[in-house]
Every structure is written in C-alpha cells, then in structure tokens.
Amino acid sequence: MIKIGLLGLGTVGSGVFSILEKHAETIKRKVGTDLKIEKVLVKDKDKQRDLDFDDQILTDDIDEIINNKDIDLLVELIGGENPAYNYIIAALNSGKSVVTANKLVIAKYEQEIMGLAREKGVQINYEGSVAGGIPVIRPLKESFAANKIERLYGILNGTTNYILTKMTNEEREFDEVLAEAQSLGYAERDPHSDISGADAAYKISILSSIAFETSIDLNGVYVEGIEGIELEDIKLAEELGYVIKLLAIAKYHQDGLDVRVHPAFISKEHPLALVNDVYNAIYLHGDAVGDVMSYGQGAGRMPTASAVVADIMQAARDIYYQRPEVDNLDSIYNHDLVNISQVENSFYLRLQVKDKPGVLAQITKIFGENQVSLASVIQKHRLSEIVPIVLVTHQVKEENINKSLTAIKGLDDVISIKNLIRVEEL
Amino acid sequence: MIKIGLLGLGTVGSGVFSILEKHAETIKRKVGTDLKIEKVLVKDKDKQRDLDFDDQILTDDIDEIINNKDIDLLVELIGGENPAYNYIIAALNSGKSVVTANKLVIAKYEQEIMGLAREKGVQINYEGSVAGGIPVIRPLKESFAANKIERLYGILNGTTNYILTKMTNEEREFDEVLAEAQSLGYAERDPHSDISGADAAYKISILSSIAFETSIDLNGVYVEGIEGIELEDIKLAEELGYVIKLLAIAKYHQDGLDVRVHPAFISKEHPLALVNDVYNAIYLHGDAVGDVMSYGQGAGRMPTASAVVADIMQAARDIYYQRPEVDNLDSIYNHDLVNISQVENSFYLRLQVKDKPGVLAQITKIFGENQVSLASVIQKHRLSEIVPIVLVTHQVKEENINKSLTAIKGLDDVISIKNLIRVEEL
Numbered sequence: 058m059i060k061i062g063l064l065g066l067g068t069v070g071s072g073v074f075s076i077l078e079k080h081a082e083t084i085k086r087k088v089g090t091d092l093k094i095e096k097v098l099v100k101d102k103d104k105q106r107d108l109d110f111d112d113q114i115l116t117d118d119i120d121e122i123i124n125n126k127d128i129d130l131l132v133e134l135i136g137g138e139n140p141a142y143n144y145i146i147a148a149l150n151s152g153k154s155v156v157t158a159n160k161l162v163i164a165k166y167e168q169e170i171m172g173l174a175r176e177k178g179v180q181i182n183y184e185g186s187v188a189g190g191i192p193v194i195r196p197l198k199e200s201f202a203a204n205k206i207e208r209l210y211g212i213l214n215g216t217t218n219y220i221l222t223k224m225t226n227e228e229r230e231f232d233e234v235l236a237e238a239q240s241l242g243y244a245e246r247d248p249h250s251d252i253s254g255a256d257a258a259y260k261i262s263i264l265s266s267i268a269f270e271t272s273i274d275l276n277g278v279y280v281e282g283i284e285g286i287e288l289e290d291i292k293l294a295e296e297l298g299y300v301i302k303l304l305a306i307a308k309y310h311q312d313g314l315d316v317r318v319h320p321a322f323i324s325k326e327h328p329l330a331l332v333n334d335v336y337n338a339i340y341l342h343g344d345a346v347g348d349v350m351s352y353g354q355g356a357g358r359m360p361t362a363s364a365v366v367a368d369i370m371q372a373a374r375d376i377y378y379q380r381p382e383v384d385n386l387d388s389i390y391n392h393d394l395v396n397i398s399q400v401e402n403s404f405y406l407r408l409q410v411k412d413k414p415g416v417l418a419q420i421t422k423i424f425g426e427n428q429v430s431l432a433s434v435i436q437k438h439r440l441s442e443i444v445p446i447v448l449v450t451h452q453v454k455e456e457n458i459n460k461s462l463t464a465i466k467g468l469d470d471v472i473s474i475k476n477l478i479r480v481e482e483l
Numbered sequence: 484m485i486k487i488g489l490l491g492l493g494t495v496g497s498g499v500f501s502i503l504e505k506h507a508e509t510i511k512r513k514v515g516t517d518l519k520i521e522k523v524l525v526k527d528k529d530k531q532r533d534l535d536f537d538d539q540i541l542t543d544d545i546d547e548i549i550n551n552k553d554i555d556l557l558v559e560l561i562g563g564e565n566p567a568y569n570y571i572i573a574a575l576n577s578g579k580s581v582v583t584a585n586k587l588v589i590a591k592y593e594q595e596i597m598g599l600a601r602e603k604g605v606q607i608n609y610e611g612s613v614a615g616g617i618p619v620i621r622p623l624k625e626s627f628a629a630n631k632i633e634r635l636y637g638i639l640n641g642t643t644n645y646i647l648t649k650m651t652n653e654e655r656e657f658d659e660v661l662a663e664a665q666s667l668g669y670a671e672r673d674p675h676s677d678i679s680g681a682d683a684a685y686k687i688s689i690l691s692s693i694a695f696e697t698s699i700d701l702n703g704v705y706v707e708g709i710e711g712i713e714l715e716d717i718k719l720a721e722e723l724g725y726v727i728k729l730l731a732i733a734k735y736h737q738d739g740l741d742v743r744v745h746p747a748f749i750s751k752e753h754p755l756a757l758v759n760d761v762y763n764a765i766y767l768h769g770d771a772v773g774d775v776m777s778y779g780q781g782a783g784r785m786p787t788a789s790a791v792v793a794d795i796m797q798a799a800r801d802i803y804y805q806r807p808e809v810d811n812l813d814s815i816y817n818h819d820l821v822n823i824s825q826v827e828n829s830f831y832l833r834l835q836v837k838d839k840p841g842v843l844a845q846i847t848k849i850f851g852e853n854q855v856s857l858a859s860v861i862q863k864h865r866l867s868e869i870v871p872i873v874l875v876t877h878q879v880k881e882e883n884i885n886k887s888l889t890a891i892k893g894l895d896d897v898i899s900i901k902n903l904i905r906v907e908e909l
Contacts, residue, residue, distance in 0.1 A: 076629050076771055086815065087628055184626070190772035192618070192626035200610070200618035202513055203502050203792030328778065331757060345502055345789035346616035349779035352754065353772065363771035366629030380806045389512065 072362030158185030182368035190360030204343030215335035261305035498788030584611030608794035616786030630769030687731035
C-alpha cells in the first residue's frame with residue numbers, strides 16, 4: 058500500500074479525492090497496490106464538506122504529514138507560492154516523492170526542486186501544472202524525446218481564451234465579458250494573474266525548460282496581457298483574416314530562446330484559431346515529428362485531477378516496485394533568452410489621426426526611415442475629424458517598430474496609438 | 484551500452500537509423516547510456532543505400548540477431564504479418580525487448596505478444612503502430628490512466644483522409660484523386676488496405692484494447708471503406724452542414740463495445756472536421772478529462788521514426804537501469820463487440836427514383852413501418868426521368884434501416900440505392 062499526504066481539499070483536491078475513490082479498483086490494478094489517502098491538510102477542519110471520509114484524516118498541521126514516515130507521497134494542491142514551496146521542499150528533504158499542480162512554484166523553483174528530487178532519489182511530477190488534463194509534460198519528456206523541438210505555441214490560459222472568444226463571437230467589449238466570466242466562475246474575483254498573462258508565462262516557462270532542457274529566468278520572459286484588446290481590434294483582425302489569441306510562444310534560435318506571452322493575430326486557417334472558450338491547446342514542431350497539436354480542457358476540477366491522479370499513479374508504481382528514479386533530463390543547457398526588442402514579427406498598428414491630407418504620408422515616411430515596410434493599410438473614411446488608420450507591417454525587429462512609434466507619437470496630427478499587436482506567422 | 488537489432492531498412496527503418504545517428508549525444512544523455520545498432524536485417528545486402536554505416540552490420544540472416552546474446556532490443560520495422568510475427572515471438576522468447584510499428588501483428592496477436600512479454604519480463608512498445616508521431620498509446624496507458632474512457636474517435640488513415648480532403652476541396656471524383664495520390668506516393672500501388680478501411684481497423688482495434696482493457700476480436704470489428712463515396716455525396720454532405728471522414732470509432736456501452744470503421748458524416752463545426760490531408764487525429768472522451776484531441780502526421784518516415792525512437796529510448800532506459808517491467812495493463816475484461824445491426828445512428832441515404840408522383844410516399848411509408856423517422860428530405864427537380872432523393876433519418880437501429888432498404892429496393896419506381904452513410908453525432 059502506498060500512503061498519500063494530500064495538501065488542500067479545494068477544487069482540484071476534492072477532484073483527486075473523488076477519482077481515487079471512484080476508480081479505486083482500477084487504480085489498484087494498474088499501480089499494483091492500493092493507494093490510501095492517509096492525511097489531508099486543510100485550513101479549517103470543521104468546514105462542511107461534500108466528500109465521504111473519516112474526519113480523522115483531516116489535519117491543520119503540516120508536520121503530521123511531513124514527519125509521518127508512513128507517507129510515501131505528498132500531493133500538493135494548495136497553490137500559490139508559500140507555504141506550498143516550503144512544504145514541497147520539506148517533503149523532498151524527508152525522502153517523499155511529490156506530485157503538484159503548482160505552476161508558480163515549479164516555474165520559479167524548477168531547478169532547485171528537480172535537483173533536490175534527483176539528489177534524494179524521489180519523483181517530482183507536475184503534469185497538472187500546465188494545460189489541465191491535456192498530456193503535455195510527459196509527451197515532451199518521453200514521446201518527443203527523439204526530437205529537437207524547434208517551436209512551441211500554446212493557448213494556456215482558459216480565462217483569457219474564454220474572454221477573447223466571447224468578444225469575437227458576440228462582438229462585445231472586454232469589460233463586459235470579463236464581468237460575465239467572473240459571475241459564471243470562469244474568471245477569478247481578482248483576475249489579474251490570468252488577464253495579465255502571468256499565468257500563461259509560468260506555464261510556457263515550464264514547457265520551455267523541458268523542451269529545450271534549460272533553466273528559464275522568469276524575469277526574462279516578455280509578458281503582455283489582454284487588457285488592452287478592444288472589440289475594434291477583434292473586428293479588424295477578422296477583416297484581415299485573423300483571430301486574436303493570447304499566445305504563449307517558445308522558439309529556439311541560434312542566439313537564444315525567444316520566450317514570450319502576448320496577444321497575437323493568428324491566421325483564421327490555423328488549427329489554433331479554432332481553440333475556443335476555456336479550451337487550451339499546445340502546438341509544437343519537432344524536427345522529426347513535424348507539427349503536432351493537443352487540445353482539451355486546460356483547467357477545472359476533473360480535467361486537472363485527471364492529470365494529478367495519473368502523476369500519483371506513476372509515482373506510486375515506481376515507489377511500490379522500487380524502480381529507481383532515472384530522470385536524466387537535467388537542464389544541461391543555459392540558453393539565453395532573446396530580448397523582445399530583438400525579435401522579428403509583423404505588427405498590426407491602430408492609430409487615431411486627424412482627418413487631414415498628408416498624415417499617412419508622414420507616418421509612412423517615419424516607417425521608411427526605420428526600415429519598416431508595410432504589408433497593408435486600412436484607412437476608413439468617417440464623418441468625423443478623427444479617423445482611424447490601421448497598418449500591418451512586414452517582418453521587422455521590434456526595436457525598429459518602437460523607434461517608429463516614438464516618432465509617430467510626436468506628430469501633431471496623430472491623436473493616439475490605440476493598439477500594437479504582433480502578427481504571429483505560425 | 485544497449486545493442487539493437489534492427490529489422491528492415493525501408494522508409495521508417497532508415498528514419499530510425501538517421502535519428503539515432505543525428506541525435507546520438509542527446510539520446511545517450513536521456514537514456515543514460517549509448518545505443519548501438521549492432522545488426523540490421525535486410526533482404527538484399529548489396530543494395531545501394533543513402534545511409535552512412537559499416538557494411539558489416541547488414542545481415543540477411545535473422546538468426547544472427549535472435550541468437551546474438553549481446554543484442555538487448557529488437558526493433559521490427561519490416562511490416563506485414565509474416566515473418567514479422569515470427570521474428571517478434573522469437574525475440575521475446577530469447578529474452579529481448581521488442582519495439583515495433585507493426586499494426587497488423589499487434590492488432591492480430593496482441594494478447595499473445597503482451598502475455599509473452601510479461602512472462603519473459605521484457606518490454607514490448609508499439610507507439611509507432613498507430614497514428615505515426617502522435618502520442619496516443621502512451622497517453623492512453625499513462626496520462627489517462629485515472630479515467631474511464633467512454634468513447635474514442637480517430638482519423639487514423641492518412642491516405643483516405645487525403646483522398647476525401649481532395650474530393651471535398653477540389654470537387655473531384657474518387658478514382659481521379661486516388662490515381663493522383665498514387666502518383667504522388669500518398670497512396671500505395673495496391674491501395675486496398677487503406678481504401679477498404681482495414682488499416683484503420685487494425686489501429687482502432689489496438690487503441691480499443693488499451694482504452695477498454697480488453698481483447699478485441701478483429702473479425703468482430705465492422706469495416707467499410709471509402710470506395711463507394713461519390714463527389715455527389717460530398718456535395719450533399721456540405722449542403723447539410725457536414726463533411727465526410729473515414730472514422731474509426733470505439734464506444735463503451737453497457738452491453739458491449741461498439742467498434743467500427745466506416746465513412747461518416749460529421750458536423751463541419753467539430754474539430755475532427757478540420758483534420759485534413761494526410762493528417763491524423765484522435766479525439767477521446769474520458770469521465771474525468773472530458774474531451775481531448777491530438778493531431779499530427781499519422782504516417783511517413785520521420786514522424787513514425789520519432790515514435791519508434793521514443794519507444795526504443797524507453798525500453799533502453801528500463802533495460803539499462805534494470806527497471807522491472809511493471810505493465811499491469813493486462814486485458815482483464817472480455818467485452819463483447821456489439822454487432823453493427825444493433826448500433827443506433829442517424830443515416831444519410833441517397834436514392835435514384837423515377838420522377839413519378841407518390842414515390843416518396845411509398846418510401847416514407849416503408850420507413851414508418853420500420854420505426855425509421857426522417858430528419859430531412861431533399862428532393863431536387865431535374866429535367867430527367869430519373870431523379871435523386873436524399874433522406875436523413877433520426878437515430879435508429881441499423882437493422883431497421885436494413886429492413887427498410889430491402890423493402891425499398893423492391894419498389895418498382897426505385898432505380899437504385901446510391902449510398903447509405905452513417906451520420907455520427909460526436
């Protein structure tokens with residue numbers, strides 16, 4: 058029998074509990090032995106819960122789990138940085154294997170945690186930390202092990218994808234859709250981590266470190282959220298043959314890794330364009346396998362619990378059969394991250410300008426001086442003194458766009474730069 | 484060092500050879516030791532080859548591999564039933580682990596081969612046998628281990644998907660597109676195994692046996708190919724909001740497993756409808772994970788080699804670290820297969836009838852007598868004595884459709900039944 062210490066009995070924790078209960082027989086058969094939840098760490102032992110268990114397993118004292126020699130496996134599902142990080146380190150130090158779905162802790166402390174697990178000869182599994190139930194970490198480590206991964210694109214945040222989908226399909230503004238998503242429980246009361254792109258940044262950082270066998274400095278990952286996307290941008294994207302998605306990107310270049318999260322125009326024809334609502338997807342290109350995409354529910358109680366229980370089963374099997382931990386996936390490279398200013402992209406730019414002759418000429422002159430060439434220009438006539446101009450550039454280094462924008466902002470006839478969105482050629 | 488005996492140096496075999504060469508350093512690091520191709524079984528040792536190797540490794544005598552005690556791992560890539568089956572059995576019997584991409588042998592002899600591998604304590608990996616480079620067998624065994632898989636749909640044959648895609652997008656007839664596919668190398672000179680659905684049947688049989696932990700009697704799998712699909716059907720499908728795909732289906736029912744391969748109408752809006760050309764996809768529903776889809780190149784030299792090398796690496800690691808084989812995925816169930824006559828579906832039916840009053844009434848009367856109700860009827864007026872009638876039924880047992888068709892065929896005014904295609908509500 059393998060005994061488990063479960064930290065947290067919230068959304069995912071209760072899902073894990075119920076899968077271990079419901080499929081106990083099958084799991085026992087596949088693992089080779091029974092799994093037993095020995096202790097569950099909760100904040101409030103007296104809270105009413107819908108799950109059927111002996112109250113004796115609840116504790117509010119982490120030491121009852123860490124110091125319990127019978128517990129082989131710690132399952133951390135409390136989330137957030139602390140105390141989760143401390144508990145994981147303490148468990149590894151006491152020779153327990155760990156399963157977690159904590160993207161923040163893994164993204165921030167991956168090197169330390171992996172190193173400690175290796176040193177102690179125990180497992181650390183974290184499939185649930187990225188893309189919920191979609192298998193992505195294990196395939197990267199195992200199924201694509203014979204590939205050099207060249208690029209990886211993810212729609213890794215369900216909340217922002219839901220908001221962008223609603224804005225697109227129902228032609229509604231950001232604030233309105235966000236409020237609705239919050240009332241439906243698809244967005245948190247404090248949605249900052251999702252909306253700002255931070256959540257997706259943790260996830261692409263984890264995936265990059267596996268795909269490229271390197272440590273990733275989170276501070277070097279460029280992150281931009283979807284707060285600035287207006288319905289007008291979405292409509293213009295559509296008109297130009299694109300949809301807007303919050304894309305997490307990791308590309309291998311000779312001079313470093315290009316890792317970033319930002320809203321992007323992607324072609325309507327690309328499979329990622331069809332990943333809607335709270336669904337997530339990972340699209341990657343390996344030198345042997347070519348293009349592969351996986352798609353599914355990236356969050357939620359049961360999909361994430363599905364990944365966590367698979368991790369538990371793998372760890373439990375290896376503990377039970379005393380299979381030595383043989384993860385040779387040390388981060389042997391130390392790839393630099395490419396600064397966003399050096400990345401080449403096409404750009405979509407939406408400006409408000411005074412409706413006077415010569416304004417477009419002034420703008421295109423500035424672009425010309427900065428080696429920015431234009432792929433398309435949309436100038437719509439409106440019965441107003443202020444009119445929009447929309448430009449799409451060819452591929453150009455981001456620093457050249459930035460220089461151009463500084464100069465364009467200085468023009469008397471330019472009222473404002475409404476948005477600048479990267480166009481990603483997938 | 485782990486020594487490999489490679490059987491076959493054709494398309495996939497040469498791909499495996501070149502990946503092992505190109506990524507030797509990375510593979511060594513990930514496995515923990517060097518992999519060495521010790522011997523390669525070929526038909527003709529003197530044939531000119533593009534690969535760079537010592538001619539001494541070539542042999543045309545299988546005994547040099549089976550009886551070579553230094554060889555730990557046999558990689559079977561010759562395909563077909565025999566002698567591949569005999570070689571795999573001989574290798575397992577001599578205590579070697581086996582990696583194969585042979586769908587026919589695995590589908591037909593899965594129970595025997597798995598049992599023998601378990602008895603001998605060696606590995607048998609066959610990810611490359613289904614869907615090329617798309618990870619599907621390993622995720623089913625591991626990532627979705629905590630799920631009860633309820634249904635599984637696959638587009639598992641690239642050749643037929645290419646043909647159907649071309650017919651749809653270019654409005655061309657089957658024979659013409661097939662001929663083109665043959666000239667481009669996307670279809671074999673003898674395309675029967677692909678076109679007839681047999682290839683997809685092997686694959687869905689393998690996936691079903693893993694997903695439902697049962698043995699599958701290939702003879703009980705209903706198989707229908709795409710030979711009968713005409714451009715007219717594809718156009719009508721489009722008009723009704725569908726596309727036609729060769730679908731491999733496996734569903735769990737209380738009274739047995741429903742496993743079949745046939746052309747099907749699927750909604751244009753479904754993600755599988757967008758899997759085009761030679762791409763493959765697997766779409767499954769698990770009780771915890773919900774809907775998950777994987778998509779990629781289902782065949783070809785490098786994608787399949789990518790899966791085979793991943794299998795080799797896993798087997799090699801387990802051999803090197805003497806990790807005991809702990810595959811507890813015995814086929815513990817003995818699910819019956821549901822006979823196709825008992826399966827419920829909607830149906831699309833295209834008839835040629837004489838343009839006389841009352842014909843439709845006679846047909847609908849027969850349907851009514853057999854409890855078949857109609858969802859839609861398309862009757863197009865043409866300046867001809869023979870006109871088409873297209874009907875789409877509601878959900879009904881296949882035996883009721885068959886009885887109706889027998890009666891309809893007997894009507895004087897019905898010239899022919901042009902096609903009957905199942906409509907799959909995914």
